[in-house]
Amino acid sequence: MDSKSKFDCIVVGSGHAGSCAALSAVQHGCKRVVVLEKAPQEWGAPNGFFTAGAMRTVHAGLDDVLPIVSNVTPEVASTIDMDPYTPTDFSGDIQRLSENRSDEALVSALVSESREVVEWLARDVHVPFILSFNRQAYAVEGRQKFWGGMVLSVIDGGKGLIAAHQARLKEAGVETWYSSRVTELLVKEGEIVGVHVEREGKTIALHSSSVILACGGFEASQELRAKYLGEEWRRARVRGTPYDTGDGLSLATAVGAALRGDFSTTGCHSTCWDADAPLDRGDRILSNQFTKSGYPLGIMVNIHGARFVDEGADFRNYTYAKFGRAILNQPGGVAFQIYDARVTPFLRVEEYGDDVVKKKVYASSLHELAQKLSSEGLERPERFVKTVEQYNIGVVGSEQRSNATSQSWNPAVKDGLSTSGISPPKSNWALPIDSPPFLAVKVACGITFTFGGLAIDHETSAVLREDNSPINGLYCAGELVGGLFYGNYPGGSGLTAGAVFGRKAGRSAAERAHSHANKD
Incomplete structure (x- = not known):
């Protein structure tokens, strides 16, 4: 030899x-x-x-992870709120999301x-590890509040x-x-x-x-996706x-x-992905920036103008790996994320910046937004307007609050601020979409791994x-x-x-x- x-x-x-x-x-x-x-x-x-480089790990809180990160000064550390993430938390999250399989x-x-x-x-x-401020924390009342365990x-x-x-x-x-x-x-x-x-x-x-x-x-x-996951997975975008x-x-x-x-048909990690991203491969420059993970801050509608998921069911990092599949199953395999001016400052710049999203659709009214989206594939603009209006009524009519716009809103905690009387509900972070300018971003399904x-x-x-x-x-x-x-x-x-x-x-x-x- x-x-x-x-x-x-x-x-x-x-x-x-x-x-x-x-x-x-x-x-x-x-x-x-x-x-x-x-x-x-x-x-x-x-x-x-092509990932964000995020790693989930058991830890005992801020003092436990500070020795392995490089982006936290003592001054910044004093402003951070971070709960421990225990072995029970980690294993429980995996089994909860897999339905104990x-x-x-x-x-x-x-x-x-x-x-x-x-x-x-x-x-x-x-x-070179860092704390993931940009993905896993929100600045709320002067403090960096980490959420979702990671x-x-x-x-x-x-x-x-x-x-x-x-x-x-x-x-x-x-x-x-x-x-x-x-x-x-x-x-x-x-x-x-x-x-x-x-x-x-x-x-x-x-x-x-x-x-x-x-x-x-x-x-x-495409062939193995069709064989194991189903024919509809041929049109997923490779991340x-x-x-x-x-x-x-x-x-x-x-x-x-x-x-x-x-x-099975659920057997992969997929996510909300820019509809203009390449079909068969990721982009080596933008890589993970095609992700569109801001949906808990707004709503998603399909090309028929209807909502199809509970955008606030859980923290984003517990739902994004399945919501790509939900988009894939919609007519045309695409959807629109809808936001108003109240929440757009919370959208991550690396995902929603002007240099990342080829076409962000803005409008001063819901009717104007519906008309603009018609040229992007929205087939029922009148239903879209009705969907948003009914969502707003569901927010304001929720028993959890009497005045949705005056409540303190904290996207770093599951706040229970939900809708009522509509299906699907929005279980957390439900604010009315009524503050122009309105923003729409077209998304598709991006498959990550099987x-x-x-x-x-x-x-x-x-x-x-x-x-x-x-x-x-x-x-x-x-x-x-x-x-x-x-x-x-x-x-x-x-x-x-x-x-x-x-x-x-x-x-x-x-x-x-x-x-x-x-x-x-």
Whole structure:
């Protein structure tokens, strides 16, 4: 065997989870590690690159997270309100949103190691964490009030996260091969012994005692989306890399791996996405800025002028991963977000700025807004006006308040200020839409990642067969892990899970490499 083709560990996929796996493998003793990335180097930006870099973790409150962030002075810290986020909170959120379908062992592993893995990323990978003021806090009466459990992000979001990984991989001596598509897992006597990879027009064999699959889900494949999620998912807009086309599923099932998780019509993370965004890939410059997450501050209507979700059902980071699906199921697969002048100052500039949204529609009256939206696809302008008027009546007539406009309004807490007499209701943050100028933004469904994936062992990240026995030498991390999320998920959990199970996979690969070295 050519020594150049022999590695202690092979990682398939160069994203956040794959990088965590590779770095963990080196940290635990692997001498030669290679990361194989199907995309060319100019597109070697996996899904983590297109995220906001948010990570959900257990913490004991502000004093617990201050040591790992860089954007909080003592003066700023004195203005922050932040509740602790306990293991019970984290696991409860996952199970609540999945309707108790999530694998308990996987959830427990994720939650129990979330704080440790964030500290590992900060200390050993040099990920530049910050408090996520812009996404997870509102300035209310002079104080920064954090909400929804998630508090951490990364400088420059997903771009900063992947940049930190790439710098650390280079320092650690990990090789990264771009334009290198793995076509087959090599098996000998029931164990994984390497891969076949297409590179520079040739198929070559690389050998290792361990292969870690971290090459994403199937969200970028129209065919697999249609097969598993339903035909309507063909028209979803891909938020990230166009190279996540289900390779990991086909590679692993070919050697006997079991599928797990949500492969139903609810089986993906999707969100409200700019209707003018590209259909088949994310934008490497704007990346996550195409997200349109301001809907709890206003309402959403379809092209027939009707509301279709409870925009205030919960904090945004507990609803956005399913509301993309709700938009997809509307006529034409699009909708309009409607705001008035009272709430537009709360909309995040990075999502709603003039340099991000190609066409924001303003009007001085609801009738004028309806007419302008007609040229954007609104088919029933008269119903649109009636919908907003009935919503306003539902707000003012709510039993929770006698005068909606004079109540103190705090978007950082679930205030219970709801509508009455209309369906669907708006359960929190319901203010009348009556202060011009009015703003409308057209949105569609953006698919982020798929929930169905491979069965893994929660302690080792080993890929399992249908009988739950491990496929020796094969591990899995990242979006390819199945059984963790169903139907919905708490925002920021995906990147944390990628790190937790990626680190486990790297450690397992190193232990296996050490064992094989002793045998030799």
